Amino acid sequence: xxxxxxxxxxxxxxxxxxxxxxxxxxxxxxxxxxxxxxxxxxxxxxxxxxxxxxxxxxxxxxxxxxxxxxxxxxxxxxxxxxxxxxxxxxxxxxxxxxxxxxxxxxxxxxxxxxxxxxxxxxxxxxxxxxxxxxxxxxxxx
Amino acid sequence: xxxxxxxxxxxxxxxxxxxxxxxxxxxxxxxxxxxxxxxxxxxxxxxxxxxxxxxxxxxxxxxxxxxxxxxxxxxxxxxxxxxxxxxxxxxxxxxxxxxxxxxxxxxxxxxxxxxxxxxxxxxxxxxxxxxxxxxxxxxxxxxxxxx
Numbered sequence: 001x002x003x004x005x006x007x008x009x010x011x012x013x014x015x016x017x018x019x020x021x022x023x024x025x026x027x028x029x030x031x032x033x034x035x036x037x038x039x040x041x042x043x044x045x046x047x048x049x050x051x052x053x054x055x056x057x058x059x060x061x062x063x064x065x066x067x068x069x070x071x072x073x074x075x076x077x078x079x080x081x082x083x084x085x086x087x088x089x090x091x092x093x094x095x096x097x098x099x100x101x102x103x104x105x106x107x108x109x110x111x112x113x114x115x116x117x118x119x120x121x122x123x124x125x126x127x128x129x130x131x132x133x134x135x136x137x138x139x140x141x
Numbered sequence: 142x143x144x145x146x147x148x149x150x151x152x153x154x155x156x157x158x159x160x161x162x163x164x165x166x167x168x169x170x171x172x173x174x175x176x177x178x179x180x181x182x183x184x185x186x187x188x189x190x191x192x193x194x195x196x197x198x199x200x201x202x203x204x205x206x207x208x209x210x211x212x213x214x215x216x217x218x219x220x221x222x223x224x225x226x227x228x229x230x231x232x233x234x235x236x237x238x239x240x241x242x243x244x245x246x247x248x249x250x251x252x253x254x255x256x257x258x259x260x261x262x263x264x265x266x267x268x269x270x271x272x273x274x275x276x277x278x279x280x281x282x283x284x285x286x287x288x
Contacts, residue, residue, distance in 0.1 A: 022172060023172060029170065029172070032166075032169065032170040033170040033171070035166070035170070036163070036166040036167040036169070036170040036201070037167065037170070037200050037201055037204055038201060038204035038205055039200070039204055041219050041222065042219070043219065043220065043222075049220065052220060053220040053221075061224075062223070062224035062227070063197055063200045063224065063227065064170070064171065066197050066227055067167075067170075067171035067173070067195060067197045068171065068172075070171070070173075070195050070196035070197045071171060071172075071173040071175070071195070073196065074173075074175060074195070074196060075175065078177075078187060078193075079177065079189070079193040079194065079195075079196065080187075080188065080189070080193075080234065082196055082231055083230065083231055084228070084229065084230045084231065085196050085197075085228070085229050085231075086226070086227070086228035086229070086281075087226060087227055087228070088225065088226040089223070089224055089225060089226060089227075092223075
């Protein structure tokens, strides 16, 4: 998947990376993510705590959504090519949210004898609200 | 509020060993079915020394290593804590069997007003090294603490 089949000469500024549309976030997934990551903040798994915090129930881990962004970029170029991944969390996620990740190439350049490409990445929910604004730098053959 | 005098404070991050089971568990929780995270042969075919790590795997080191120590030390209320931003820079491959460790430094405390009122942003930076003392990853994490 992805890996070495994308070349520097194949992409131009404005190149659109294939969207990633995730299955709806669900509560079981939040429990799985808590266990896998070690983030046991009860805001993600205990409804009463999420209510008390003013969210009306549990909210998704920001890092889960960043995980979707990681999936989006590694589907495209693989893991090894990735040099930098940065996100800002713009909105919370909740169970049943459907997250779509999209992005495009914003810059091509050479750095320390590598061909590098910068990308802008956006993750939105089903209401078209931005949940993550991010960027990635990848090295391409 | 967070006292600005914590800027420059350092915390040792305990050593964390990368295991196949943890890699698969994280990829499964994300819902990422890329075989390089599950199957050694698939990973080898793509040139990895063992299973590849999802790009956000470093969150596992951070949480196992000492992020909660910082949260407790700064007396942050979990109900008022949000993750504001996260940045990773990747310098070298991390593979199963490796042990990573490092040191976290608080590099900024910034007061900011947002839609939820006044908040403190706490910026923490951690550089991780593997067992051969090779720099593998930099982690810059921004926590948002509502007042």
